[in-house]
Amino acid sequence: MFDNLSERLGGVVKKLRGQGRLTDQNIKDATREVRMALLEADVALPVVRSFVDQVKEKALGEEVAKSLTPGQVLVKIVHDELVALMGEANEALDLAAQPPAVIMVAGLQGSGKTTSVAKLARWLRQSRKKSVSVVSCDVYRPAAIDQLRTLAAEVEADFFPSTGDQRPLDIARAALEHARRQHKDVLIVDTAGRLHVDERMMDEIKALHAGINPVETLFVVDSMTGQDAANTARAFDQALPLTGVILTKTDGDARGGAALSIRQITGKPIKFLGVGEKTAALEPFHPERMASRILGMGDVLSLVEEVQSKVDHEKTQKLARKLQKGKGFDLEDFRDQMEQMANMGGLGAMMDKLPGMNEVPDHVKSQVNDKEITRSIAIVNSMTPKERRFPNIIKGSRKRRIASGSGVQVQDVNKLLKQFAQMQKMMKKMKGGGMAKMMRGLKGRLGGPGGFPPGGMPPGGGGGFPF
Template identity: 70%
Template structure:
């Protein structure tokens, strides 16, 4: 998300960074570029106008004018305003209620509402250690009920059956009663979506809301619809007391207009963002971290949290002990590292959080894809245990057999072996405990590994 905006803002602010002082003229020129960048990102016009006006006022203030590096001071101003537009801080779910706390999910059809119910349930289980039940109050689409049942089974959520002969309100109330008997902490209620907003839909969801009185009413919206997402959220907010928004499909949205428009237009916080199709691809929305990513500064805090939550600590400790004892890093270790990377959302998700990624050439970024990661894993999985342990054994005929076994070309096997050798060198530096050497090694190997 925000790829295009990051590129445009990066170039504009880089030009200012080299200037000795800020004047009304160069601020005016920079803000013209920023305005165009925001409009191209499909940010709503009222949001763009307010943002530019606020930056101009702050940029012409005394603190920026007297700064030793005015260009960098302006970047701080832009970052601060981006945070304000998106909400300044992460607003957590308010689950303070007699169990079960009820969360109502609303939104249009196709926004990813049912998938988000499962993602949120999994996040609550794994991160907040809550017991979670889910129910579909969509009496019009049996496929949606079946989809939720399947997803609930996949992530070990309690699923409550839907009796389509009853009203949406009765279905939800019945699920809540069952959840009380099972002593569940949270019940998430999925609702019927429509292709567009209509009176019948709004009447039904109002009745459902009044009947179950949820502690959280979240609006699920497709970020790829841009500023239209903010308009739809506003229409729902006029009918329901929304407590927050979940932006879906942000991994496919290069513009980011929805994230920058919703808070300003609705006054409601973005609480979560969907960053992929997998059930673990849901992240709390942190405006400060997102502003940092937009300006190309990365988001190391989120990356560290991902590592803490998704990396297998037992495997990591085992590898660390192995290296410490002086035992070599082999292909079995390498494939484990690739799989850990896959668990964290793949290379694309990780790259978004590294500082300075906006300065990496696009052709290099394009070569980093999660399909390639899966292909590398397949190559190593086609090797014998002995080959993984002693990679030097892998010569001509063995390479041909491995390539055939994973349905790839000989050059693919050679490429994996080359990348393994580079990783092996880095691990030797790690074994010696010289972190500075290891960081230098990573930088040096980045070019050779084509990222």
């Protein structure tokens, strides 16, 4: 997300490097570039005009400190204005109500609404330790109820059944009564989507809202529709008292116009980002962190939070103790580390949060392929327990069997074994010199002439990040 915008804004800063101070001319040139970058990101024109005017006004009135370059001053101004544009700070869900707190989810068909209900249920269970019940009031889309039933089982949320011949309001009221009897903390109500905003849909959803009186009414919108997303959110807000927005499919959106337009156009905060297809791929939206990511400063706080919540610390500590005792790092350990990385959204999601990634050449970024992680896990899973513990016994016939079992070529098995051997050497350093040595070795590999090794960063790193 924001790849194109980050690249353009990075170019603005480079042009200002080496210039002694901010002048009318270089501010004019820089703000013109910022304006073009925002328009290319599909940010709504009124939002672009307001943003550029604010940046220009502050840049012209800014006293440039002796220790700062014009580029740094402008970056700070742009950063602060991006934060203000997106809403200053994360706005948490307001669940301060007599349980069950009702969350109603609305949106157009195809926006990822039902999946977002499941993601939200999982997030509330894991991050807020809430007991959650979910119900589908979508009696028009044949598979909607079955889809939510399946997803609810996956995220371990209570599912209240409904059928296509029931009235949505009757379903919601029965689900609310059920959630009360079961002493659930939260009830999430999935509503019907349409292919476009229509009067009948709005009348139905208004009646549903009035009947269950939710504490949160969240609008789910596809970020890839750009400024249209903001306009659709505004139309819904005129019919419903929205309390916030869930922006979906942000992992596939290189522009980011919706994220920069919604708050300004609707006055409603973005509360969550959908960052992938899996039910764990939901992040609270932090404007200040997102502004840092846009400007290539990374988002280390979110990365640390992900590590704390998604890494299996028991496995990590077990591996650290094993290495300290001098026992070898085997292919099962290697697979565990790759699985943990996949749980965190893969290398692409992690790189997006690392500082300076907008400076990394495209040919290096292109080598980071999360499919390689999945393929590597499949290869290791096709090995016998003995082969995983003693990789040296894997020769010709075994390689052919492993390749056949995992649906890959023998050269893919060879590549994985080579990566493993390199990782094994690095892990041996853990015994004598600890994490510092390992990180120095990792830095050397990342900064080398070949960039990332095939398949991305080497997975493994007992006691810390799973890479």
